[in-house]
Amino acid sequence: MHQSFADLSPERLRALLHQMMLIRAFEEAAEQLYLQGLIHGTMHLSVGQEASAVGACAALRPTDYILSTHRGHGHCIAKGARVELMMAEFFGKETGYCRGRGGSMHMADVETGNLGANGIVAGGVPMAAGVGLSIQMQRQDRIVLVFFGDGATNEGAFHESLNLAAIWNLPVIYFCENNQYAMSMAITRASKVEKLSDRACAYGIPGVTVDGNDLLAVYCATKEAVERARSGGGPTLIEAQTYRWKGHSKSDKQRYRTKEEVKAWQERDPIARLAQKMLEASLLTENDLQQLQARVDEEIAAAIEFAKASPEPDPATIFEGVYA
Amino acid sequence: MSRELTYAEAVREAIDLAMARDERVFLVGEDVGVYGGAFGVTDGLYQKYGPERVRDTPISEAVIAGVATGAALTGMRPIAEIQFMDFITLSMEQLVLQAAKLRFMLGGKVQVPFVLRTPAGAGTGAAAQHSESLENWFVHVPGLKVVMPSTPADAKGLLLASIEDPNPVIFVEHKLLYRTKGAVPEGYYTIPLSRTEVKRTGCDLTIVATSLMVVRALEAAERLAKEGVEVEVVDPRTLKPLDAEPIIRSVCKTGRVLIVHEACKTGGFGGELAAVIAESEAFDYLDAPIRRLAGLDIPVPYNRELERRMVPQVEDIVDAARRLVKEAR
Ligand SMILES: Cc1ncc(C[n+]2csc(CCOP(=O)(O)OP(=O)(O)O)c2C)c(N)n1
Ligand SMILES: [Mg+2]
Numbered sequence A: 001m002h003q004s005f006a007d008l009s010p011e012r013l014r015a016l017l018h019q020m021m022l023i024r025a026f027e028e029a030a031e032q033l034y035l036q037g038l039i040h041g042t043m044h045l046s047v048g049q050e051a052s053a054v055g056a057c058a059a060l061r062p063t064d065y066i067l068s069t070h071r072g073h074g075h076c077i078a079k080g081a082r083v084e085l086m087m088a089e090f091f092g093k094e095t096g097y098c099r100g101r102g103g104s105m106h107m108a109d110v111e112t113g114n115l116g117a118n119g120i121v122a123g124g125v126p127m128a129a130g131v132g133l134s135i136q137m138q139r140q141d142r143i144v145l146v147f148f149g150d151g152a153t154n155e156g157a158f159h160e161s162l163n164l165a166a167i168w169n170l171p172v173i174y175f176c177e178n179n180q181y182a183m184s185m186a187i188t189r190a191s192k193v194e195k196l197s198d199r200a201c202a203y204g205i206p207g208v209t210v211d212g213n214d215l216l217a218v219y220c221a222t223k224e225a226v227e228r229a230r231s232g233g234g235p236t237l238i239e240a241q242t243y244r245w246k247g248h249s250k251s252d253k254q255r256y257r258t259k260e261e262v263k264a265w266q267e268r269d270p271i272a273r274l275a276q277k278m279l280e281a282s283l284l285t286e287n288d289l290q291q292l293q294a295r296v297d298e299e300i301a302a303a304i305e306f307a308k309a310s311p312e313p314d315p316a317t318i319f320e321g322v323y324a
Numbered sequence B: 001m002s003r004e005l006t007y008a009e010a011v012r013e014a015i016d017l018a019m020a021r022d023e024r025v026f027l028v029g030e031d032v033g034v035y036g037g038a039f040g041v042t043d044g045l046y047q048k049y050g051p052e053r054v055r056d057t058p059i060s061e062a063v064i065a066g067v068a069t070g071a072a073l074t075g076m077r078p079i080a081e082i083q084f085m086d087f088i089t090l091s092m093e094q095l096v097l098q099a100a101k102l103r104f105m106l107g108g109k110v111q112v113p114f115v116l117r118t119p120a121g122a123g124t125g126a127a128a129q130h131s132e133s134l135e136n137w138f139v140h141v142p143g144l145k146v147v148m149p150s151t152p153a154d155a156k157g158l159l160l161a162s163i164e165d166p167n168p169v170i171f172v173e174h175k176l177l178y179r180t181k182g183a184v185p186e187g188y189y190t191i192p193l194s195r196t197e198v199k200r201t202g203c204d205l206t207i208v209a210t211s212l213m214v215v216r217a218l219e220a221a222e223r224l225a226k227e228g229v230e231v232e233v234v235d236p237r238t239l240k241p242l243d244a245e246p247i248i249r250s251v252c253k254t255g256r257v258l259i260v261h262e263a264c265k266t267g268g269f270g271g272e273l274a275a276v277i278a279e280s281e282a283f284d285y286l287d288a289p290i291r292r293l294a295g296l297d298i299p300v301p302y303n304r305e306l307e308r309r310m311v312p313q314v315e316d317i318v319d320a321a322r323r324l325v326k327e328a329r
Helices: A010-035 A050-058 A073-078 A083-090 A124-137 A156-167 A196-203 A215-230 A259-266 A270-280 A286-309 B007-021 B045-053 B061-073 B085-099 B135-139 B152-164 B212-226 B245-254 B269-279 B281-285 B304-310 B314-326
Strands: A065-067 A144-149 A172-178 A207-211 A236-241 B002-006 B025-029 B054-056 B077-081 B115-120 B145-147 B169-174 B181-185 B197-200 B205-209 B231-235 B238-240 B257-264 B291-295
Touching: A010 A050, A010 A073, A010 A083, A010 A270, A010 A286, A050 A073, A050 A144, A050 A172, A050 A215, A050 A236, A050 A270, A065 A124, A073 A083, A083 A286, A124 A144, A124 A156, A124 A172, A156 A172, A156 A196, A172 A196, A172 A215, A196 A207, A196 A236, A207 A215, A215 A236, A215 A270, A270 A286, B002 B007, B002 B152, B007 B025, B007 B045, B007 B077, B007 B152, B007 B181, B025 B045, B025 B061, B045 B054, B061 B077, B061 B085, B085 B115, B085 B135, B085 B169, B115 B152, B135 B145, B135 B169, B135 B238, B135 B269, B145 B152, B152 B169, B152 B181, B197 B212, B197 B245, B205 B212, B205 B245, B205 B314, B212 B231, B212 B257, B212 B314, B231 B245, B245 B257, B245 B269, B245 B281, B257 B269, B257 B314, B269 B281, B269 B291, B291 B314
Parallel strands: A065 A144, A144 A172, A172 A236, A207 A236, B025 B054, B025 B077, B077 B115, B115 B169, B145 B169, B205 B231, B205 B257, B257 B291
Antiparallel strands: B002 B181, B145 B238, B197 B231
C-alpha cells in the first residue's frame, strides 16, 4: 500500500474519485438546467469543493449522520445518495428526495444518514448537538458530522453549539468548509482569527486546519476526529480550506474577487490532484479515467431523464407533511 | 415632477436621499456593500458613501439588530437590512425584547430610531426558509411599527418617513415587487406612517390587501369591473399603528369586505383586521360575513405549482370576490 493514500485501497480510491467527479458533473448539469430555464428557484454550487465533501464522508460509516448546508449537493452524493432522486428533487418532482417540497436547499436522504441541507446559515449547527446528545443517550455506536461554511462561524448559534457539545462531550464533528467567502464577505474581513480552527480553543476542544482540496488530508483529519468522537473523546472542529469556483448563487456578479484569484484556486483542482496522484502511483490509468468520466456522464444523463419523466406532485396533497 | 422607477430603485433613492441629508444615517447588513444587497437594492451606495456608512457585517443577524438598537439608542439613525425576512427569526430577541420596549421600560427617557428593511414573500422558488411573510409577528409587539408598501412611490415616501420616525420600524419589502414600476416623485418627500390609502374606489365590495396583494387586488378589480362589480381596494400601508378609520368607512359604504394577504391565514394580519371591522360601526353595515383570503397554513413549498397555490393569485381574488358579492348575511 502506498503510504500517501492512508488506509484506502485502490478500489476505494477509485470510488472516491468517481464520487468527486459525479459531484462536479451534477453541479455542472444543475447550472446548465438552470440556464435552460428548467429550474425554478436558486442553487448553490460546490464546484471546487468536492474533496472536502467526499473526504469527510469517506471517514464516516453508513450509519453515521451528517447535517448539510445550502451548498449541499456534494455532501448528499458523498454520503451515498442516488443522483436521479436528487435530480428529481431539483426539478421539484414527486419522485424527488423531498417529494419536490424542499428543492436544492433542502436536499436530504434520511436513509443514508443525511438529515438534510439547510437554507439557514448555521441552521444545522445547533441541531448537531441534539443529534449528538441523542446518540449519546441511546448509547449508539454512531457519530454526527455537521457541515457549515466559514460564514456560519459568525452566527451566535455556532458558538452555543460548540460549547454545549464540548461540555457534554458529544460525538459531534464540526466540519467547516472555509471557501474564503460568505457571499461577498471575505473571511479575512469577517474574522480576526487567523485560522478558523483556532476558535476551538475557546471551547476547550481540538481544532485542526487542513488543505480542503486534498482528499487524503481531509480524510485523515476527519478519521482522527471520528475515532475520538466514537471513543468518547468528544467534539472536534475541522476547518477545510477550499474555494468555490462559481458565484455564490444564480445571481452573483462576483465584484468582490478577482479573476486571477479564481484562476489560482482552479489550479489546485481537487479532482485533478487526486487523479494525478493516482496516475503517478499507478493506481489508475488514463483509460480508467476516461471510463470513469463516461460513466459519470451517463449517470447524470440518466438522472436528468428520470427527473424529466417524473410526475409533478399532486396539488391535492398540498397539506401533507405539515404535521406527523 | 415624477418619473417611472422600479420599487427597488425607489427604495434605493430614499436611502440615498436620507444619507445625503443626515450624517447619522448609515446602512448595516449582510452584503449591502460592494455586492449591493442580495436583491441589488443598495447597489452603488457603497461607492458613494464608503465603508464607514455602508457597513457589511458577518452573517450575524442577532448583532445586526443589536447594532441598530444600540446605535439608535445613542444618537445614530441606522438602516439595517436583514437579507430575507426569514432570517429575522435570528434577530428576535434584540427587536422584540430590547428595541421595542426600551423607551417604555426606561420611562420614556430614550428613543430607538432605526429602520430594519427586509424582503419578504414567496414566488421565487426559494422554498420554505426563504419565502416567509412574518409581518404579523411584529404587529403583535407594542413599540414596533410595521410598514409594508405596495408601490414604488409609497416605498420611497414611507421609507423616508420611517427613517425620520423616532421609533424602531420594521419595513417589509416584497421580492416580487422589486421590479414593478410606477411613477415616483423626485426629491425628498415623506408619506406619513399610519395613513391608510384607498387605491381604487368602488361601491360593491371592499378589498383590504397588503403589499403584493394590493397589486393583485387591483388587477382583480379590473377584471371584476368588466363583469359590473365595482371593487374598492384599500391598502393600510402601515400595519401598526393601524389607521383603521378609512377601512371602516369603506366597509360602511360597500357592506362587504374581503381581506387578502400572503402570510398564512391562521394568526395573520387578516384576523386582526376582521376583528377591528367587526368591533366597529361597520358591523351594522355588513351584508355578508367578513371573508379572508390568505396563504395556506403550510410552509412554502419548492415545487412551482404548489408554491403558486399556497399564495393568493389574481384568479383566487376574483373568485372570492365573486362569491362574496352574491353572499347574504
Ligand atoms: C441566517 C442566514 N443568514 C443569511 C443567509 C443568506 N446566505 C445564504 S448563504 C450565505 C453565505 C454563507 O456563507 P458560508 O457559510 O461561508 O457558506 P458558503 O456559501 O460559502 O458555502 C448567506 C449570507 C442565510 N441563508 N441564512
Ligand atoms: Mg463560505
